[in-house]
Amino acid sequence: MPNAIKKKDIFGEKPADKPASAWFFPFFTSLAKCRATRAAPLDERQSKRSGQLLISGLNSWRVNHQDISLPLVVKTVTEAVFLRILVLLQEMEYVSPEGLRIDGRRPMEMRKLQAEIGVVAKADGSAVFEMGNTKVIAAVYGPREVQNRSQQLNDQALVRCEYSMANFSTGDRMRKPKGDRRSTEISLVIRQTMEACILTQLMPRSQIDIYVQVLQADGGTRSACINAATLALADAGIPMRDFVTSCSAGYLNSTPLLDLNYVEDSAGGPDVTIGILPKLDKVTLLQMDAKLPLDIFENVMQLAAEGCKAIAEYIREVLSENTKQLEFRRGV
């Protein structure tokens, strides 16, 4: 069996200036050609010998004098369709000519922030953090005794983090909201980010548990989780170098966009998530899973950092308001 059919064979040579819809035509015609030139079994003697071989023979196609099997054609076709969809999406308009995004924001505008402290009575510290329609709850337990003694560290505290998504958090209900690759990765990211800001050496032989759960997902869940975890840690009274705040930024339609929502996030463009210590001006997290020219990347990262600072400002406000409330209730 020949190794692969080239996309060129199905679509013909691809001119750059053709509109996306026109690309389908050569695809259909070549499929028709496939049907027309469906070859008789390669070795007729073999196929006559057994039914099994006859079926496999039926599955063999002759295109451009090459023999390919049916699954290979199906695979190539699906690949091609996905490519088309990608192309279509890239031509979608994420910033209107008036300079407004799909949800009506300006490119450098963040979604509405909303935070509440002390939402879980049993936890030592807890917070709910909302960025637009993304809503995350975080609970912090500790510093407490290490549960698994083999993990105990004699010079610093052990920080553990568990990220999960509620199965009602997305549009289509999730079957298993915990323990998949994505949540393990985000757990690790949040843990490393929070470890960078907690003064762990002050609490040796103890453990700090951070539990974050996404209640509503609308893009930027990992940023929202980090912000919620920061607030919950501050509420728990765990000593920190500085807050970590996180924000994402992307680049679509040649425009840097701050705080992507789900639609913009799933456009497949670059998405830079950054976590910073705003007062110390240090970066603790930087993630991007796409390619971007360096000068544009710097712009996008700068934008995300500005977003982080705005979030830090808001978190400070919320915390001092909460402290004043506590003092008032105690009658200080």
Add this chain to the structure above:
Amino acid sequence: MQETVVQESEELATPGDVLGRAAEVKPGRGAYLAPHSNLVYASLTGRVRTVSPPPDAPDQRPTVEVIGHKAHGAVPEPGSVVIARVTKVLNRMASADILCVGPKSVREKFTGIIRQQDVRATEIDKVDMHLSFRPGDIVRALVLSLGDARAYYLSTAKNELGVLSAESAAGATMVPVSWTEMQCPLTGQTEKRKVAKVGS
């Protein structure tokens, strides 16, 4: 001895706020010194407090602290007097769960061990653990040390330390008779304990 001056400001601090330069202030609780910038930062949320040092101290810098609002649970330290409930009595030691440290109740579980040689001050080699404690007894004890990885070492080797309250076999709370005996008010039976001297 002169008292140190405590100055509480109206200022609220959040983690990351600069509280002063390292040359001028010393970091106390809720504050830390960043080595790269020689600045003192806050690490907690709360009111900023400045404590000036005693006049004879070699270091004349005042200490800045941030007083947070979260009350952490009490933790036993060597030297503190604790109230514990006996859970297990063996030949050479008794285990107890610490309930209170001084006047405060604890929020987590801490276990303590009273070893045979720490039960009383005299004739320590003749102590019978089973004639000193029973599971369920409420004991006042002194924390000797942080002990091993599992438990604190406790001691009852003082007059005011030992069993405060115990139930008899009949199920009534017993009355102390002497420093080694308690009596059941229902049956009149006496049981052996290392009794604490309460009051006076």
